[in-house]
Amino acid sequence: MTDEQPKLKLNFIQQIIDDDISANKNDSRVHTRFPPEPNGYLHIGHAKSICLNFGLADKYGGKCNLRFDDTNPSKEEIEYVQSIKEDVAWLGFDWEDRLFFASDYFEQFYDHAVTLIKNGKAFVCDLNLEDMRQRRGTLTSPGQESPFRNREVSENLDLFERMRKGEFADGFCTLRAKIDMAAANMNMRDPVMYRVMHATHHRSSDDWCIYPMYDWAHGLEDSIEGITHSICTLEFEDHRPLYDWFLDQLNLHHPQQVEFARLDLNYTMMSKRKLLELVQEGLVKGWDDPRLPTISGMRRRGYPPTAIREFCSRIGVAKVKGVVDIALLQHCVRDELNKKAPRVMGVLDPLKVVITNFPEDLVEELDAINNPEDPSAGTRKVPFSRTLYIERGDFMEDPPRKFFRLGPGREVRLRYGYFVTCTEAIKNEAGEITELRCTYDPATKGGDSPDGRKVKGTLHWVSAAHALDAEVRLYDHLFSVENPSAISDGSDFKDNLNPDSLKVLTGCKIEPSVNDVRPGDGFQFERNGYFCVDKDSTVERLIFNRTLTLKDAWAKIQKKKK
Ligand code: ATP
Ligand code: MG
Numbered sequence: 001m002t003d004e005q006p007k008l009k010l011n012f013i014q015q016i017i018d019d020d021i022s023a024n025k026n027d028s029r030v031h032t033r034f035p036p037e038p039n040g041y042l043h044i045g046h047a048k049s050i051c052l053n054f055g056l057a058d059k060y061g062g063k064c065n066l067r068f069d070d071t072n073p074s075k076e077e078i079e080y081v082q083s084i085k086e087d088v089a090w091l092g093f094d095w096e097d098r099l100f101f102a103s104d105y106f107e108q109f110y111d112h113a114v115t116l117i118k119n120g121k122a123f124v125c126d127l128n129l130e131d132m133r134q135r136r137g138t139l140t141s142p143g144q145e146s147p148f149r150n151r152e153v154s155e156n157l158d159l160f161e162r163m164r165k166g167e168f169a170d171g172f173c174t175l176r177a178k179i180d181m182a183a184a185n186m187n188m189r190d191p192v193m194y195r196v197m198h199a200t201h202h203r204s205s206d207d208w209c210i211y212p213m214y215d216w217a218h219g220l221e222d223s224i225e226g227i228t229h230s231i232c233t234l235e236f237e238d239h240r241p242l243y244d245w246f247l248d249q250l251n252l253h254h255p256q257q258v259e260f261a262r263l264d265l266n267y268t269m270m271s272k273r274k275l276l277e278l279v280q281e282g283l284v285k286g287w288d289d290p291r292l293p294t295i296s297g298m299r300r301r302g303y304p305p306t307a308i309r310e311f312c313s314r315i316g317v318a319k320v321k322g323v324v325d326i327a328l329l330q331h332c333v334r335d336e337l338n339k340k341a342p343r344v345m346g347v348l349d350p351l352k353v354v355i356t357n358f359p360e361d362l363v364e365e366l367d368a369i370n371n372p373e374d375p376s377a378g379t380r381k382v383p384f385s386r387t388l389y390i391e392r393g394d395f396m397e398d399p400p401r402k403f404f405r406l407g408p409g410r411e412v413r414l415r416y417g418y419f420v421t422c423t424e425a426i427k428n429e430a431g432e433i434t435e436l437r438c439t440y441d442p443a444t445k446g447g448d449s450p451d452g453r454k455v456k457g458t459l460h461w462v463s464a465a466h467a468l469d470a471e472v473r474l475y476d477h478l479f480s481v482e483n484p485s486a487i488s489d490g491s492d493f494k495d496n497l498n499p500d501s502l503k504v505l506t507g508c509k510i511e512p513s514v515n516d517v518r519p520g521d522g523f524q525f526e527r528n529g530y531f532c533v534d535k536d537s538t539v540e541r542l543i544f545n546r547t548l549t550l551k552d553a554w555a556k557i558q559k560k561k562k
Contacts, residue, residue, distance in 0.1 A: 011316055011317045011318070012260075012317070012318070012319065013052070013056065013229070013231065013258055013260065013317055014056070014059070016229070016256070016258060017030055017056065017060060017229060020228070020229075020256070021060070025228075026228040029062060029226075029228050030056060030057060030060035030061070030062030030063075030228055030229065031057070031062050031063050031064070031065075031225070031226055031227050031228045031229075032053040032054075032056050032057050032062065032063075032064045032065075032227065032228070032229055032230075032231060033053060033064060033065040033066070033067050033100075033222065033225060033227050033230070034046075034049060034050050034053045034054065034064065034065070034066055034067070034088065035067045035068075035069045035218070035221070036068060036069065036084050037068070037069045037070065037071075037072065037075075037076065038068050038069075038070055038076045038077065038078075038080035038081045038084060038202075039072070039075040039076050039077075039080060039272060040080060040272035040273075040275060040276055040287075041080065041083050041084070041087070041272075041275070041287040041288075041294045041295070041296055042083070042084055042087045042088075042294065042295045042296075043270050043272075043275065043292070043293045043294045043295065044263065044265060044270070044293045044294075044295070044298065044308070044311075044329070045262055045263040045264075045270040045293075046087075046295070047091060047295060047308050047309075047312055048262075048263040048312050048315070048317075049231070049233075050088055050091055050093060051091070051309055051312035051313065052231060052260070052312070052317055053231055054093040055313075056229070056231075062228075063096075063098060064093070064095065064098075065095060065098040065099075065100055065225055065227070066084075066085070066088060066095035066098065066099050066100070067099075067100040067101070067102065067221060067225065068081060068084070068100070068101045068102060068103075069102050069214070069217070069218065069221065070101055070102050070103045070201070070202065070203065071102050071103070071211055071212050071213075071214065071217045072211065073197070073199040073200060073201040073202065073211065074197065074199050076201075076202055077202060078202050081202070083287065083296060085099075086296075087295040087296060087299075090295070090299060090305055091295065091305050091308060091309065092305050092306075092309065098225075100221075100225060101203055102217055102221050103201060103203045103204045104203075105217075105220065105221060105224055106204060106207075106208055106212070108220070108224060109212050109216070109217060109220055110164065112220060112250055112252075113160065113175060113193060113194065113216075114157065114160070115250060116177065116193075116246075116249060116250070117153060117156045117157055117160060117175075118153060118157070119249070120153060120178065121177060121178050121179075121249050122156070122175055122176065122177050122178055122193060123146075123148060123149055123150075123151050123156050123175070123176055123178050124148065124151065124155075124156050124159035124160055124163065124173055124174070124175055124176075125146045125148045125149070125173060125174050125175075125176045125190075125192075126148050126172070126173045127146055127147075127148070127174075128171060128172075129171065132146070132174075132192075135181075136186065136189055137181070137182075137186075137189065139186065142181060142182035143181040143182070143186075143189045143190075144181060145181045145190075146176070146190065149178060149190070159173070160175055160194075163175065163194065163196055163209075163210050164208070164209070164210055166198065166209045168196050169196065169198075170195075170196050170197055170198055171195070171196060172196055173196065174192045174193075174194060174195050174196070175192070175193045175194040175210075176190045176191065176192050176193060177190060177191050177193055177216075177242075177245075177246070178190060179191070179242075179245065185238060185241055185242075186238075187215065187238055187239050187241065187242045188241060188242060188245070191213070191215060191216075191242060192213050193212060193213055193215075193216040194210045194211065194212055194213065194216070195210065195211060195213065196209060196210055197209065197210070197211050199211075215239055215242050215243065215246075216246065218230075218243065219243040219244075219246050219247050219255070219257075220246070220247075220252070222255040223247055223252045223253045223254065223255060226253060227255040228255055228256065229255065229256055229258055230243075230255040230256065230257045230258065231257075231258050231259075231260065232257060232258075232259055232260075233259060233260065233261070233262040234259045234260065234261050234262065234319070234321065235262075236257065236259055237259045240257045240259070243257050244257075259319070260317045260318065260319065261317070261318050261319060261320055261321045261322065262321070263315065263324060264321070264322070264323045264324065264485065265293060265323065265324050265325075265326045265329065266323050266324070266325055266326050266482045266483055267326050267477035267478065267479050267481075267482060267484075268292075268293045268326065268477070268478050268479060268484075269293070269478075269479070269484055269485045269493070270293065270485075271485065274493055275287075275292060275293075275294065277494070278292070278494070278497075281494075283494060283497060284478075288300045288535075290473070290475055290545050291475050291478045291501050291502060292478065293478075295308075299520075300534065300535060300545065301475065301532070301545050301547050302337075302520070302522050302530060302531070302532030302545060302547035303333050303547065304333070304336050304337065304340070304522075306336055307329075307332045307333040307335065307336040307337075308329075308332070310332045310335070310336070311328065311329045311332040311333075314328065314332065315328070323483060325554065325557075326477070327552075327553040327554040327557070328554050330548050330552070330553070330554065331552055331553075331554035331555060333530075333547065333548060334530070334548055334550070334552050337522065337524065337530045337547065337548075338373060338524075339373055339374065340371075340374075340522075341371070341522050341523055341524040341530055342370045342371055342377060342523055342524070343368075343369065343370060343371055343372070343523070343524045343526055344510065344511050344513060344514055344523050344524070344525060344526070345368075345382065345415065345460040345461060345462055345510075345511045345525065345526050346460075346462070346470070346472075346508060346509070346510040346511065346514075346523075346525035346526075346528060346531070346544075347389045347390060347391050347460065347461065347462050347467075347508060347509045347510075348391065348472055348505055348508050348525075348528055349391055349392040349393060349505070349508075350389035350390070350391070350392065350462075350507065350508070350509045351389065351390055351391065351392040351394075351395060351433065351435075351436065352387065352388075352389060352434065352435045352436070352464065353387070353388045353389065353390050353420075353435070353436045353437075353438055353461070354386060354387050354435060354436070354437050354438070355386050355387075355388070355420060355438050355439065355440045356423070356437050356438070356439055357439045357440060358385070358386040358440055359386065360386060362385065362386070363383050363384070363385045363463070363465075363466075364383070364384045364385070365381040365382070365383055365384075366381065366382050366383075366384050366416045366417055366445075366446070367379045367380075367381065367416065367446075368380055368381070368382045368415075368416045369416075380513050381513075382416060382462075382463070382511050382512075382513065383463045383465075383466045383512065384414075384417050384418075384463055385463045385464070385465055385466070387463070387464040387465065388414070388461045388462065388463055388464055389461060389462050389464055389467060389509045390406070390414075390436075390459050390460070390461045391459065391460070391527075392433075394406055394412075394457075394459050395407065395422070395425070395433070395436060397425055397433065404456035404457040405457040405459060406420075406422050406436070406438075406457065406459065407422065408422055408423075408424075408425060409421065409422065409423075410422055410457075411453075411455050412455050412456075412457040412458065412459055413444075413447050413455050413457065413458040413459070414447075414458075414459055414460075414461050415447065415458050415459065415460050415461065415526065416446065416447060417440075417445075417446075417447060417461065418440040418441060418442070418444045418445060418447070419440065419441045419444040419447075419449060419453070419455055420438040420439065420440045420441075421438060421439050421440075421441075422436055422437070422438050423437050423438060423439055424436070424437040425437075460525075460526045460527055460528075462509045462510065462511050463511075463512075464509070466511070466512045467509035467510060467511065467512065468509070468510045468511075468512055468514060468515060468542055469507060469508070469509065469510075469542065470508045470509075470510050470542040470543065470544055471504065471505065471506050471508065471541065471542065471543045471544070472504075472505045472508045472531070472543075472544045472545075472546060473502060473503070473504050473505075473534070473543070473544070473545050473546065474502070474503040474504075474505065474546045475501060475502060475503075475545070475546060476498055476500055476501050476502075476503075477498050477501060478497065478498060478501050479496045479497060479498055480496055480497070480498040480499075481496045484496045508544075510525075510542070510544075514542075517533045517537070517542075518533060519533050519534060519535040519536075519537055520532060520533060520535075521533045522547065524550075527550070528546075528549075528550075529546050529547070529548055529549040529550050530546070530547040530548050530550075531544040531545065531546050531547060532544065532545055532547055533545075
């Protein structure tokens with residue numbers, strides 16, 4: 001688990017940049033990029049990378065590009081490009097006029113490959129993938145050179161051109177760098193630069209039937225764009241020598257690759273492949289399902305972008321891997337919503353209450369505070385009448401001593417309203433309570449008793465005739481185990497999905513001030529948590545997502561520690 005870190009401490013990447021600036025490297029420029037592959041929607045891990053890359057550019061007065069690393073047409077789609085742009089902008093970052101696509105550099109990549117061939121540093125290899133794998137060697141033994149390794153430059157140039165022209169079937173041959181089959185770093189053992197793939201690309205269409213591999217393309221993309229610091233996650237550390245080798249061989253502008261630990265959160269997972277599986281198999285409702293750690297899912301659930309940025313800043317960047325407690329993310333969300341969310345009353349599981357001594361046709365408009373954290377938010381009126389709803393769980397027929405809410409003969413305060421005392425619980429034939437009868441004390445208007453009488457419980461409520469009907473969706477962890485990614489006993493990761501991650505409640509009753517809302521609008525339903533209007537919500541059918549409950553597990557843990 002990551003502890004809170006002091007905010008102003010330099011992270012190790014800032015240290016590297018500071019040193020580079022002192023040495024006047026790259027004329028002291030700072031230019032970063034966020035380079036997603038458009039093969040899925042962005043998640044909270046990507047948010048960390050986005051905040052880091054755009055954040056550094058901002059801190060040093062530099063620039064940050066948004067670049068699509070679209071070199072693999074088999075998995076990439078325009079839908080993903082759109083969603084990624086939307087998510088980065090929603091998080092609050094601006095790539096200005098610097099939106100780039102690796103596919104726009106395909107011709108340059110090709111030319112650079114020709115240069116390497118001419119310099120005897122690359123060759124066309126006819127081994128298939130399986131043969132190549134067998135000759136790769138192991139961590140402790142060297143690989144075997146390809147029988148095609150010593151082809152003449154002219155032959156390589158001719159074959160490579162024919163690869164491009166489409167004369168070969170998928171997988172028939174590859175272009176490989178000629179480095180060292182005995183290198184201790186397996187990535188340096190004559191890695192593949194191009195493969196033949198007759199696939200239609202979402203931007204370059206059918207212009208190409210050879211596509212560059214990540215390691216070949218990525219450094220070139222950075223170099224072409226004049227990137228100074230190419231920040232990536234730790235699994236690319238072993239690829240850095242290859243990144244460096246390509247750029248050195250070609251004598252091009254050479255960005256510095258810097259690796260940091262990727263974000264991992266408990267009770268969820270970040271693998272795009274697995275998230276895609278959940279989406280495709282209908283186990284969640286699309287990429288923006290509020291249970292997913294995707295940015296679009298968090299947006300739909302009501303997480304503010306400021307809270308996500310705050311979370312990313314608090315977890316910091318480091319070289320060591322660790323799993324961050326999802327409670328910290330939720331803490332940041334609550335912190336933000338607590339400051340901003342207007343308070344209203346909403347009853348999720350309504351139980352009818354009739355105030356028998358309240359006049360039949362009277363409707364009183366009571367004053368309610370919109371946000372105790374923010375006096376400038378003012379007050380509103382809530383109607384009070386003879387028939388109300390309270391939360392079913394706020395009544396017990398036979399309450400234990402510590403239950404301070406309503407029970408037969410007990411008195412409680414209705415928030416902003418009156419003291420009421422329960423006189424009778426009415427049941428149906430099945431013995432279920434269908435209605436409560438109460439009396440109210442007119443002298444307690446506003447919630448205070450002039451005779452100093454105290455009550456322990458304060459309940460939220462809504463006036464039955466005025467309440468709005470709503471559907472409410474409650475969420476819990478997507479997985480029922482703490483670290484679903486770490487389970488490697490061969491079982492299906494989907495076996496650990498939490499069967500109770502979504503609960504749909506219908507017939508919820510919300511106070512009438514919430515009548516003119518739009519998707520994304522957020523509220524605190526007093527005592528029940530933070531809620532936001534779902535994108536499918538309409539005037540006829542109000543739908544709310546519960547963003548979070550009010551219980552802050554993170555704050556509790558921190559308190560205990562002190
Ligand atoms: P894959 O490459 O397997 O499709 P990916 O999650 O690496 O998945 P990319 O689109 O390549 O997806 O990621 C874009 C950028 O976001 C990369 O620079 C990557 O290092 C960074 N990134 C991805 N996942 C995380 C994470 N969990 N924490 C921090 N950064 C991440
Ligand atoms: Mg990647």
